[in-house]
Amino acid sequence: MTKQLSALPGFKPLYQQVKDLLLERLIGGYWKPGDLLPSEMQLAEELGVSQGTVRKALDEMTAGNLLVRRQGRGTYVAEHDQEHALFHFFKLTDRRGLPLVPQSRVLRLAAGPAKAAEAERLQLASDAEVIRIARVRSLTGRPAIFERIVLPAALFPGLAARRDLPNTLYTLYARDYGITIGGAEERLSAVAAGAEAARHLGLVREAPLLAIDRTARALDGRPVEWRMSLCDTRDQVYSVTLA
Secondary structure, three states: OOOOOOOOOOOOOHHHHHHHHHHHHHHOOOOOOOOEOOOHHHHHHHHOOOHHHHHHHHHHHHHOOOEEEEOOOEEEEOOOOHHHHHHHHOOEEEOOOOEOOOEEEEEEEEEEEOOHHHHHHOOOOOOOEEEEEEEEEEEOOEEEEEEEEEEEHHHOOOHHHOOOOOOOHHHHHHHHHOOOEEEEEEEEEEEEOOHHHHHHHOOOOOOEEEEEEEEEEEOOOOEEEEEEEEEOOOOEEEOOOOO
């Protein structure tokens, strides 16, 4: 697994090269969630760089929630368990800023040919098959989110035939399909509730909703999920902290 790194002008900084190499190992499954990484000294010796260079790469990966440092035990590949995935990617809180735990109910789960917009968003061929999920998520016992999710069927074989889905899908992606969500882009907008969303959320048609349009990407940057969440924000808010 040793790879020659270069410090020539015009190349990426060495720590970034180290980070890219370690990411390749995560993407390729050389290290799996929960695995203990070699020590900084071992990695530095293998890659022919300083221990400080390795530490800087590991620090960035830890800040990105890809690795977890455990004092006195070492550095581990992050396990995107339900709690981590939920609170890292779910940004609705109550009006005091306290986190909320959604409960999900699947309405529809089926596979079919990708529509033009789906193929474009997920960077698929025009004749590719996708899996579509529609579900309602409740907060404090009340329906609050109507959600549509689209996935490339080739990456999730057998998912459309499942009888039930977990509350936090990103845990399922990592555990059963080896796909870890490394990041996502979201676009927020205000929309009026359509007939289906209004019915499932107990609202009148045209009621105001917050639309969260998310493209989630695997560690290698591939888009692997398109999710549209329509949220009733009368009792909750979208909350992020900017450092």
